[in-house]
Amino acid sequence: MLTVSDLSVARGGLPVLDGVSFALGPGEALVLRGPNGSGKTTLLRTLAGLQPPLSGTVEGGEALAYAGHLDGLKSALSVTENLRFWARVFGTGEIGPALAAFDLAGLEDRLAGNLSAGQKRRLGLARLLVTGRAVWALDEPTVSLDAGAVALFAGAVRRHLEGGGAAVIATHIDLGLPEARVLDLGPYKARRPAPGSAEEAFL
Amino acid sequence: MSLWEYANPVKFIRATDRVLPWLAGLAGACLVVGLIWGFFFTPDDFRQGSTVKIIYLHVPSALMAINGWLMMLVASLVWIVRRHHVSALAARAAAPVGAVMTVIALATGAIWGQPMWGTYWAWDPRLTSFLILFLFYLGYIALWAAVENDDTAADLTSILCLVGSVFAVLSRYAVNFWNQGLHQGASLSLDKEENVADVFYLPLLVCMGGFILLFIALVFLRTQTEIRARRMRVLLARERMA
Amino acid sequence: MRALLTRDLALAVRAGGGFGLGLAFFLIVTVLVAFGVGPEAALLSEIAPGILWIGALLACLLSLDRIFALDQEDGSLDLLATAPLPLEGIVTVKALAHWLTTGLPLVLAAPFLGVLLSLPGPGYAWLFLSLLIGTPALSVIGTFGAALTVGLKRGGLLLSLLVLPLYVPTLIFGAEVARRGAAGLTVETPLLLLAGLSFGALALLPFASAAVLRVNLR
Numbered sequence: 099m100l101t102v103s104d105l106s107v108a109r110g111g112l113p114v115l116d117g118v119s120f121a122l123g124p125g126e127a128l129v130l131r132g133p134n135g136s137g138k139t140t141l142l143r144t145l146a147g148l149q150p151p152l153s154g155t156v157e158g159g160e161a162l163a164y165a166g167h168l169d170g171l172k173s174a175l176s177v178t179e180n181l182r183f184w185a186r187v188f189g190t191g192e193i194g195p196a197l198a199a200f201d202l203a204g205l206e207d208r209l210a211g212n213l214s215a216g217q218k219r220r221l222g223l224a225r226l227l228v229t230g231r232a233v234w235a236l237d238e239p240t241v242s243l244d245a246g247a248v249a250l251f252a253g254a255v256r257r258h259l260e261g262g263g264a265a266v267i268a269t270h271i272d273l274g275l276p277e278a279r280v281l282d283l284g285p286y287k288a289r290r291p292a293p294g295s296a297e298e299a300f301l
Numbered sequence: 302m303s304l305w306e307y308a309n310p311v312k313f314i315r316a317t318d319r320v321l322p323w324l325a326g327l328a329g330a331c332l333v334v335g336l337i338w339g340f341f342f343t344p345d346d347f348r349q350g351s352t353v354k355i356i357y358l359h360v361p362s363a364l365m366a367i368n369g370w371l372m373m374l375v376a377s378l379v380w381i382v383r384r385h386h387v388s389a390l391a392a393r394a395a396a397p398v399g400a401v402m403t404v405i406a407l408a409t410g411a412i413w414g415q416p417m418w419g420t421y422w423a424w425d426p427r428l429t430s431f432l433i434l435f436l437f438y439l440g441y442i443a444l445w446a447a448v449e450n451d452d453t454a455a456d457l458t459s460i461l462c463l464v465g466s467v468f469a470v471l472s473r474y475a476v477n478f479w480n481q482g483l484h485q486g487a488s489l490s491l492d493k494e495e496n497v498a499d500v501f502y503l504p505l506l507v508c509m510g511g512f513i514l515l516f517i518a519l520v521f522l523r524t525q526t527e528i529r530a531r532r533m534r535v536l537l538a539r540e541r542m543a
Numbered sequence: 544m545r546a547l548l549t550r551d552l553a554l555a556v557r558a559g560g561g562f563g564l565g566l567a568f569f570l571i572v573t574v575l576v577a578f579g580v581g582p583e584a585a586l587l588s589e590i591a592p593g594i595l596w597i598g599a600l601l602a603c604l605l606s607l608d609r610i611f612a613l614d615q616e617d618g619s620l621d622l623l624a625t626a627p628l629p630l631e632g633i634v635t636v637k638a639l640a641h642w643l644t645t646g647l648p649l650v651l652a653a654p655f656l657g658v659l660l661s662l663p664g665p666g667y668a669w670l671f672l673s674l675l676i677g678t679p680a681l682s683v684i685g686t687f688g689a690a691l692t693v694g695l696k697r698g699g700l701l702l703s704l705l706v707l708p709l710y711v712p713t714l715i716f717g718a719e720v721a722r723r724g725a726a727g728l729t730v731e732t733p734l735l736l737l738a739g740l741s742f743g744a745l746a747l748l749p750f751a752s753a754a755v756l757r758v759n760l761r
Contacts (some may be wrong), residue, residue: 440708
């Protein structure tokens with residue numbers, strides 16, 4: 099579903115990762131590990147097509163739902179309005195299951211601006227369900243979630259995988275997804291300027 | 302051997318280092334000869350007296366003000382299509398030079414206008430267009446200065462240069478149109494090329510050549526500086542990463 | 544697309560959306576001009592078309608930086624870019640939303656402010672029409688400027704510096720229509736040029752806006 103071959107990515111014009119390759123099939127999950135600044139976010143943004151790779155290819159990126167550090171919520175809109183907007187943008191109708199999966203029932207008419215940080219995060223993650231996309235690319239999805247909400251999230255990911263989906267998740271904590279493969283980005287750290295890159299031309 | 306080889310920063314610096322002294326020397330010679338010839342060895346105009354001699358600064362600087370922008374447009378296109386870094390940096394290097402040329406053209410025009418038209422400034426289409434061109438230069442330079450990442454800045458300024466060029470042309474026609482409503486254009490604008498006699502024309506050509514060479518020399522020099530500054534940033538960034 | 548448009552309109556009219564700020568600004572500029580040049584009706588009526596056009600243009604400029612900056616701050620711009628909408632369509636919808644919330648109210652208010660500046664009788668219709676045709680161009684050009692400066696921390700001032708020179712042709716043709724109309728002259732030529740400019744900008748600039756937005760997102 100998602101095939102990455104020999105990918106090099108750059109942040110702020112500097113190469114951070116070099117030669118990353120992996121493939122994800124239906125029902126598979128990949129957990130990205132690595133210290134701060136190791137390029138997890140940059141890799142995920144490249145997978146989502148938000149930035150071009152230095153070299154290498156990403157196949158299947160167009161069927162990908164991305165969730166970054168920010169939830170993309172409008173504080174002046176209610177929970178349902180926020181979710182329904184994304185459902186309409188992605189051309190799917192149902193928001194009920196997404197609300198239920200992240201335990202947002204009862205908050206439907208609350209303005210997103212009045213939610214707690216954890217509730218906002220849950221709403222941001224509920225958006226993934228209304229995209230109807232098969233591959234999820236998640237960047238630190240559990241930030242500001244409590245233990246119960248993390249379990250809720252893990253359950254949602256598992257159901258997504260069981261339904262034939264796939265997920266790439268950058269996270270530091272144990273999600274309780276034993277079936278997920280782990281990819282440590284440490285060995286892929288870019289050491290020298292990639293050939294043909296701006297850096298090489300100027301040295 | 303293809304021209305694109307000079308798109309490599311190192312090769313560009315090496316090649317321009319060789320030609321720069323000649324270029325600068327030739328530019329200086331042209332300017333000295335042209336200006337002295339123009340100022341001291343041409344007759345006064347029967348109508349304008351000695352004030353006409355400011356033409357030797359005014360016309361060449363105006364020429365380079367417009368061609369400087371054209372050069373930036375070409376360099377921007379080369380960056381967008383072929384992504385040669387030297388091209389983007391050359392466009393960046395040319396902008397302040399072009400802006401200064403525009404200021405010289407405007408200032409000499411004002412100084413010339415005072416005795417001839419009795420006013421330093423009139424909203425003549427030609428003058429107004431140059432003022433707008435100056436604003437475009439300012440915006441372009443400001444955008445380069447505001448964006449931190451070099452490649453992002455190159456991309457954004459190139460597209461701004463493209464869009465700006467279209468709007469600059471539109472503005473030129475709009476201003477022409479706008480001015481007709483106020484007064485007859487001919488009374489205040491004298492068409493320089495037609496009025497100029499041969500005695501004035503030859504030194505003017507030399508001066509124009511001098512300004513062209515000066516522009517090229519300055520752009521080469523500033524491009525070298527930009528390349529070196531960029532290399533410094535790359536080295537610093539690498540050091541921080543290591 | 545329609546979802547995005549309705550959301551942007553809803554956000555604009557909700558609390559903190561800034562709807563109406565441009566209108567208030569337009570009113571204040573008009574009043575200040577009267578204070579600045581004096582209360583003589585003859586002078587005011589002569590400069591009224593130009594003042595109203597400049598006031599509308601500045602009021603339009605005021606809200607440009609909100610077009611993308613708000614979406615970028617809360618992350619929705621990234622999410623929109625990964626959504627199944629072409630970026631060209633997104634910028635067009637954004638420009639349309641800006642016009643509906645800023646440009647259109649200005650167009651509707653301009654005749655009333657014309658009264659304050661004793662705009663001559665035949666001028667009202669032409670002022671209204673020229674603004675109606677010209678303000679979409681202002682929104683589209685402004686969207687390009689907003690897309691250029693979306694990633695910058697203090698983009699506001701730079702945005703004005705970049706966008707105002709691009710506004711020159713629109714202002715010239717638009718104000719010319721209003722001025723000629725007020726003076727009872729024929730307005731056909733500037734009106735056609737203004738319409739051509741508006742349609743041209745509408746057709747071509749979204750591609751440039753989408754291109755710079757793509758650069759700024761990465």
